[in-house]
Amino acid sequence: MGRITNPYVLTALACTGGMLFGFDISSLSAIIASPNYLVYFGDDKNTVECADRPGALCNPGPSADVQGGITASMAGGSFIASLFSGIVADRFGRRYAIFLGCILWVIGSILTCAVQNIGMLIVGRIFNGMCVGLCSAQVPVYLSELSPSRIRGRLVGCQQWAITWGIAIFFFISFGCSHIGNRIDGEQDGRGTASFRTPWGIQMVPALVLMALVPLMPESPRWLIANARKQEALEILAQVHANGDQDSPLVLAEYHEIVQNIEESSGEGTGYLDLFKHGNAWRTHIAMFTQIWSQLTGMNVMMYYLSYVFEMAGITGNIALISNGIQYIINVLMTVPALLYVDRWGRRPTLLVGSTLMTIWLFAVAGLMAGYGHYYPDSNNSVVRWKVEGPASKAVIACSYLFVASFAPTWGPVSWIYVPELFGNRLRGKSNSVSTASNWAFNFALGYFVPPAFHNIQWKSYIIFGCFTVAMTIHVFLAFPETAGKTLEEVDEIFQSGVPAWKTRPGSSRSDQDIEALKNEAVYTKNPTSPGSDSADEKELKGDV
Known part of the structure; x- marks a missing residue:
């Protein structure tokens, strides 16, 4: 079989790494509240027969701190691997980094599928996270270096689209598998494990396919x-x-x-410290803040914890899970316009419009919750202590969906497109690894921040994220130059010339x-x-x- 050379086919294959990223985001969201998961990973001494379901077992599951460790272990692995991904990619090639990521994913999937205890689950998720760290850092670099400049934004943006597909597909796979082994009444009895082992085994299939095809992809x-x-x-x-x-x-x-x-540039340095020397510090800070601001929009937090928002609005159970699924579908569909038009729109206008719209929806949710909500100490969920009822609850959900629809065609894809365009060849791999590590560091921190924030300051959490989106709008306007329509070598010249960011425009190469x-x-x-x-x-x- 010959080498694969169609740029769209190559993009589809490389972005399988992005799909694995999406799988990992939603690999727990439809499982962690299920009785089978709670009983299996909970403390055995807390397992009792359910009072409301005779014959079924109940357990409160892992403690909040332990569950936080399980969830965050993936981000921890991603942070570590993304830091070293530049060394691997520069030494052995971009393809090798992707191939190595697939191997790590398969190892992690085997461990989670065969899991015997919490420690094994955490180790498996760390391996999965290392794959995601490698691929999230190097797939955009690979695509940006291989793509024609006229469609580079479209092809690199497919990384984000693949992530959205991965989130949606695996959420519904997990939701469907959660019914495996259920009793006649449709409820889990807390005695089976196939409901979570099955999806954790299925998730290795795309990685195996990509492993088989990487040798056919050009370097x-x-x-x-x-x-x-x-x-x-x-x-x-x-x-x-x-x-x-x-x-x-x-x-x-x-x-x-x-x-x-x-x-x-052959005589210039290529180490990590060179990212902060010889005039590179300015563009390094732009690369890092592109990923940091992407996290501080609160979008990934929304993906993890939107169920809390639904609970605040009085929606629980399967209806909440289905409502959760709607945001994933919106995310997939609304990423498409960016793939079609981002090279025409330009990077700066897309980022500025996105942050402005997200600011509106974040402050709107804060205002609705503050004006129409009330303290709710009797919630069964220790995180949720605020409740909104009536028409205002529907408005909160609508604003949450509009927030997702604003992020999906703007900061979602452009944060992956923009960073690999900022550096020349000698530092591109390392700069992308450092910026992606920044993404994962804030992902890890926010994963821990949001539950206690919802518990302690309720609607004020949205004010904090709204202030972040205001700050990022100002930062982008003042510091982020336009790169659309230019070769990667021409972008180098923009920084060397010292032209103010707000004077740069999309243009032909x-x-x-x-x-x-x-x-x-x-x-x-x-x-x-x-x-x-x-x-x-x-x-x-x-x-x-």
Whole structure:
């Protein structure tokens, strides 16, 4: 079987790593409240026969701290792996990092599927998290380095779309499997384990498929050129961008620009500390805050804990789970416009519109809860101590859905598209690993922050996130330059020129002009790296275009 070269097929395969990210987000959401899970992982001495369900077992399950550790173990593994992903990707290649992630995912899935105790579950989730850390950091880098600049935003944005699909698919798989082994009355009896082992086993299937196909995916041409494999890089550029035509002006222009950029930066440092030296600190802070602000919108918290919001609005049981599923569907559907138009809209306008809309919905929810809610100490859930009733409760849910619909086409995909565009080839892998580690650090922290925040300050939690979205709007306007429509090498020049961020605009790449010039240059009619003519070819590539 030959190499896979269609950019859309390559994107679909690489973004399987994003789907695994989505799987992990929802791998507990439909399971942790089920009787089977609570009894199996709860303290045996607390297991009793249910008073309201004769013959069934009941247990309050793991303590809040232990359950928090189970949930956060994935983010902990992701944080660690994302930090080291740049070293792996720069040393062995982008494909290898993705392949290694798949191996870690399969190991984690086997451990969770065969789980015997809480410790084993935590270790399994750490392995799953390490996969997610590797893939969430390096899949966007791989796609950005392989994609034509005119559709780069669309292809890299598919990472976020795959995440949304993974969240939705695995939530409904888990919801369906939660009924395995139920009694005649449809309720779990607390005696079975297939209801959670089955989905945790199913989740390894996409990773196995990706493992089998990674060898057929081409390596990043920028990584190949940086590692003195120019001929192979040219072949891949031609196959992916021009149906194999190595004389294509598009291929030659991009090849020339990549070679020139890498040669000019060959004497510069490539370590993590170099991200904060030689003028790189400014763009490093932008990369990190793109991911940090993405977390501080509160979107991932919404994914984890929207059930608490529904409970505050008086919705519980299966209806709450189904209502939860609606937000996942909205997330999937509303990501599509960004994939179609983000290269036309530009990165800055998309981020600014998204943060502005989310600010409106966050303050609206806070106002509705403050104005129409009341303290509710008698809740069965220790986290929920506030309740909204009547039409206001429906308005809270509507604003929550609108919040998801505002995040999905803006900060969701653009936070993955934007960061790999900020750095040149020598530091791109490491910069993406550091920024993704920032994402996971805040993911971990917010996972612990929200339950006590809902318990202690109730609706004021939304005020805090609303203040964050105001701050990010100002930060983006002042500091985030536009990168849409430009080659990765041209983005380098934006930072070097010192042009204020608010003066940058989406635009056509300089490569478009180069292509027109190349069409009229007879000197480029010959393959620039054909065997036996390396010296002449190097002169051609370094000439004016």
